[in-house]
Amino acid sequence: MLALAGRRLAASIPSLLIILVGMFLLLQLAPGDTVDALMAQMGGGGDAQLMAELRAFYGLDLSVPARLLNYLWRLVQLDLGFSAIYGKPVATVILERLPATLFLMTASLSFAFFFGLLFGVIAARNVNRWPDSVISTLGLVFYATPSFWFGLMAIVLFSVHLQWLPAGGMESIGEGFTGIHRVLDIAAHFVLPTLTLGLIFLAIYLRIMRASMLEVLTLDFVRTARAKGLDETRVITRHVLRNAMLPMVTLIGLQAGTMLGGSVVVESVFSLPGLGRLAYEAVVQRDLNTLLGIVFISALLVIFVNFCVDLLYARLDPRIGKETGG
Amino acid sequence: MSAILSIEGVTVALPPGADRPHALDAVTLELRAGEILCVVGESGSGKSMTASAVMRLLPPRVGITAGRILFEGKDLATATEVEMRAIRGAGIAMIFQEPMTALNPLRPVGDQIGEMFSIHTDLSADQIRARTLALLEEVRIPDPKLAMRAYPHELSGGQRQRAMIAMALALSPRVLIADEPTTALDVTTQAQILSLIRDLQRRLGTGVLFITHDFGVVAEIADRVAVMQHGVVVEQGEAAAVLNAPQHPYTKALIAAVPPLAAPPPRPFSDEAILKLEGVSKTYRTGGFLGRNKRVTRAVRDVSLALPRGGTLGIVGESGSGKSTLARCIMRLIKPDAGAIRLDGTDLATQSPSQHRASAKRMQMVFQDPYASLNPRRRVGELVAQGPIIHGTPRNTALARAKELFALVGLDPAATDRYPHEFSGGQRQRIGIARALALEPEVLVADEPVSALDVSVQAQVLRLLAELRERLGLSIVLITHDLRVAVQVCDLVAVMKEGEVVESGPIGRVFEAPEHPYTRSLLAAVPGRGFQAAR
Numbered sequence: 001m002l003a004l005a006g007r008r009l010a011a012s013i014p015s016l017l018i019i020l021v022g023m024f025l026l027l028q029l030a031p032g033d034t035v036d037a038l039m040a041q042m043g044g045g046g047d048a049q050l051m052a053e054l055r056a057f058y059g060l061d062l063s064v065p066a067r068l069l070n071y072l073w074r075l076v077q078l079d080l081g082f083s084a085i086y087g088k089p090v091a092t093v094i095l096e097r098l099p100a101t102l103f104l105m106t107a108s109l110s111f112a113f114f115f116g117l118l119f120g121v122i123a124a125r126n127v128n129r130w131p132d133s134v135i136s137t138l139g140l141v142f143y144a145t146p147s148f149w150f151g152l153m154a155i156v157l158f159s160v161h162l163q164w165l166p167a168g169g170m171e172s173i174g175e176g177f178t179g180i181h182r183v184l185d186i187a188a189h190f191v192l193p194t195l196t197l198g199l200i201f202l203a204i205y206l207r208i209m210r211a212s213m214l215e216v217l218t219l220d221f222v223r224t225a226r227a228k229g230l231d232e233t234r235v236i237t238r239h240v241l242r243n244a245m246l247p248m249v250t251l252i253g254l255q256a257g258t259m260l261g262g263s264v265v266v267e268s269v270f271s272l273p274g275l276g277r278l279a280y281e282a283v284v285q286r287d288l289n290t291l292l293g294i295v296f297i298s299a300l301l302v303i304f305v306n307f308c309v310d311l312l313y314a315r316l317d318p319r320i321g322k323e324t325g326g
Numbered sequence: 327m328s329a330i331l332s333i334e335g336v337t338v339a340l341p342p343g344a345d346r347p348h349a350l351d352a353v354t355l356e357l358r359a360g361e362i363l364c365v366v367g368e369s370g371s372g373k374s375m376t377a378s379a380v381m382r383l384l385p386p387r388v389g390i391t392a393g394r395i396l397f398e399g400k401d402l403a404t405a406t407e408v409e410m411r412a413i414r415g416a417g418i419a420m421i422f423q424e425p426m427t428a429l430n431p432l433r434p435v436g437d438q439i440g441e442m443f444s445i446h447t448d449l450s451a452d453q454i455r456a457r458t459l460a461l462l463e464e465v466r467i468p469d470p471k472l473a474m475r476a477y478p479h480e481l482s483g484g485q486r487q488r489a490m491i492a493m494a495l496a497l498s499p500r501v502l503i504a505d506e507p508t509t510a511l512d513v514t515t516q517a518q519i520l521s522l523i524r525d526l527q528r529r530l531g532t533g534v535l536f537i538t539h540d541f542g543v544v545a546e547i548a549d550r551v552a553v554m555q556h557g558v559v560v561e562q563g564e565a566a567a568v569l570n571a572p573q574h575p576y577t578k579a580l581i582a583a584v585p586p587l588a589a590p591p592p593r594p595f596s597d598e599a600i601l602k603l604e605g606v607s608k609t610y611r612t613g614g615f616l617g618r619n620k621r622v623t624r625a626v627r628d629v630s631l632a633l634p635r636g637g638t639l640g641i642v643g644e645s646g647s648g649k650s651t652l653a654r655c656i657m658r659l660i661k662p663d664a665g666a667i668r669l670d671g672t673d674l675a676t677q678s679p680s681q682h683r684a685s686a687k688r689m690q691m692v693f694q695d696p697y698a699s700l701n702p703r704r705r706v707g708e709l710v711a712q713g714p715i716i717h718g719t720p721r722n723t724a725l726a727r728a729k730e731l732f733a734l735v736g737l738d739p740a741a742t743d744r745y746p747h748e749f750s751g752g753q754r755q756r757i758g759i760a761r762a763l764a765l766e767p768e769v770l771v772a773d774e775p776v777s778a779l780d781v782s783v784q785a786q787v788l789r790l791l792a793e794l795r796e797r798l799g800l801s802i803v804l805i806t807h808d809l810r811v812a813v814q815v816c817d818l819v820a821v822m823k824e825g826e827v828v829e830s831g832p833i834g835r836v837f838e839a840p841e842h843p844y845t846r847s848l849l850a851a852v853p854g855r856g857f858q859a860a861r
Contacts, residue, residue, distance in 0.1 A: 219427060220422060220424055220428045221428055221430045221431070224420075224429065224430075224490075226381075227381055227415065227420040228415040228419075228445060229412065229413070229445055229446060230411070230445055231411055234445075242432050243430070316432065318431075318432065318477040318479070319431060319477070
């Protein structure tokens with residue numbers, strides 16, 4: 001099992017390299033660089049002398065291959081470089097923003113997975129009856145609605161009209177909450193973003209779960225379980241659920257990347273200080289180092305999630321791991 | 327002895343739009359304690375539906391509309407779901423055909439057997455473990471301690487079926503319903519499982535309702551027999567009476583369709599070999615990345631055989647014997663590692679792909695599953711004409727030829743415009759044969775061509791093959807696990823075991839005076855041998 005895990009990790013190194021090199025070269029196509037953005041921030045004024053000095057200082061005067069090699073060499077030493085815009089090491093900038101994104105992703109994923117599972121099971125148990133129709137229709141509505149619109153409407157309703165929940169940010173600044181109050185305050189700030197990001201995935205999970213439940217329910221061992229005298233609830237919990245969950249688990253890994261992308265939109269709508277917004281700002285400011293750092297961390301995150309999913313899958317399905325262990 | 331389960335005039339209605347209004351029509355059966363009642367019939371006869379009706383596990387929208395099912399004084403037809411759950415497993419237990427799919431793949435076998443106790447009794451976890459182990463010992467599973475912790479995919483088919491039997495017998499039910507429990511198993515495993523069921527049944531005094539399509543199995547195990555056709559019991563009585571003096575024409579036809587195990591008189595065929603295998607070997611290697619967990623399976627080892635022109639060579643063996651791999655090597659669907667396959671002297675094994683396409687015309691294959699081997703989205707005429715069209719025949723000529731082929735294999739030539747799902751299993755296999763014949767091959771390789779078919783249909787398809795062999799001068803390689811099938815059409819037979827040919831020769835000689843102990847054990851395991859001899 002550990003050997004399998006090690007091999008999976010080793011196999012992800014080439015993909016990581018391809019992502020980074022591709023991203024680096026792609027960004028060379030964008031007009032302007034960090035120095036242009038810095039000068040623009042300082043109020044324009046094209047002092048060619050200063051710009052050339054700055055470029056030399058940041059190593060931007062070298063050729064593209066040299067800069068790429070430089071970057072990769074520093075990366076091997078676990079150095080993500082220095083952000084000219086933020087005036088801090090990229091690692092520090094990213095670490096500041098990472099918790100919000102991680103928290104948002106974990107919360108949305110758990111929400112989507114749990115309720116997708118629940119509603120999928122309910123829909124499959126009542127297939128073609130009214131609970132199934134209601135759940136499937138709502139699922140389709142959530143899936144078809146753009147998340148930014150959903151987020152904006154949620155702000156209008158819950159924050160502006162009802163004033164139940166805060167409209168944005170990660171916590172109430174200036175209130176000086178501590179301990180449990182602070183935790184509750186942060187949780188309240190995350191309710192709407194989590195729902196907004198999670199609903200689309202909930203819709204996907206519930207459809208997959210419903211289909212896979214219906215398929216598993218027709219299998220022979222379900223008939224065996226019924227012939228043993230198990231009641232329907234136990235047939236579902238002991239025999240059907242775990243088998244039906246396998247496709248869902250695969251999907252989590254595949255969608256970790258999509259979810260990271262979705263969080264850009266949601267973080268912008270709810271002005272959360274997360275990785276998504278940082279990436280957006282880095283693009284606008286041509287902050288190449290920060291952007292590559294984010295790409296690197298995101299890729300690591302997705303690879304890590306997929307790795308966990310693989311391990312989980314091997315735990316759930318005894319046929320995997322032993323047979324394909326070679 | 328009195329009946330423990332009596333089915334009285336049970337009618338089961340099918341939903342509107344089905345091919346007939348009733349799945350079961352006034353079925354009356356009686357199962358006494360300590361006897362084995364075999365319910366025999368072909369697919370669609372309602373024999374499995376009878377079992378489902380007793381367990382009240384009918385498919386949705388199918389229900390019992392009339393009659394009573396009495397078990398221990400209670401009418402199961404009207405019992406509540408809660409009452410039924412108490413009876414299922416504890417009073418009436420069931421074993422199924424496919425032991426692979428009938429067990430949950432994600433839970434250990436011991437766990438699934440133990441579940442019987444945890445549902446119906448208050449035993450502690452330790453007691454359940456002890457009882458489960460005792461059960462697995464009782465069904466004579468090798469290494470019961472290990473089997474308890476094993477997952478279904480880690481056991482062989484026979485071991486899985488033993489585990490299923492252990493599960494069914496966990497609570498000593500009064501009635502055991504066995505729905506084709508040995509159909510998916512090899513003949514030697516089948517013999518073991520049948521003797522196990524009979525043993526346990528005698529010892530525990532269980533009444534067994536044994537559902538099967540195979541009269542050989544009936545002869546082997548039944549005390550009494552009920553024959554079903556189209557949802558109606560057409561005949562029932564003591565096993566000896568029904569088998570030796572059948573009254574109903576359908577029973578007579580079914581019994582007549584069971585071929586005798588004795589070979590017909592040898593046919594003349596030429597001495598010249600059209601197809602020659604010389605030292606063919608194929609080894610599968612799995613795993614091997616970084617040299618870990620490497621597994622080497624020698625599927626075919628050094629096989630040398632010859633098929634005379636106009637003759638039929640049967641290759642028989644159990645699952646895993648390498649017979650299908652050998653067939654694929656002959657067709658060059660897979661490349662053998664060593665050896666030569668000579669068709670009229672040219673070695674196929676070393677041909678280039680383009681040469682191979684040219685010689686592919688001369689050798690064609692008929693596949694096992696008539697349901698899966700035809701593309702469901704295309705008309706059958708096109709499927710038959712496809713081969714000649716690829717080899718350059720004009721489309722219209724090929725389609726006209728397809729109609730002729732349909733007539734040749736005994737189908738209506740007008741049916742070429744239909745889709746595969748509109749045909750029955752036997753008809754589809756005829757289409758498969760027509761497709762193989764479309765390229766006018768000299769050699770036909772048939773891989774288990776009849777094993778998915780009912781006995782009466784099997785006989786028809788085999789007769790067709792024999793007829794075509796005469797009319798078209800075909801030479802046939804017939805792969806089968808069923809010795810009765812082999813004996814009907816083959817001139818020569820090769821018995822395979824673990825990739826090797828252990829014995830080969832004229833079929834009459836091999837079956838009447840087998841030399842190799844494995845051939846002898848295969849022949850001894852054929853169910854209902856004694857019944858055949860008595861006829």
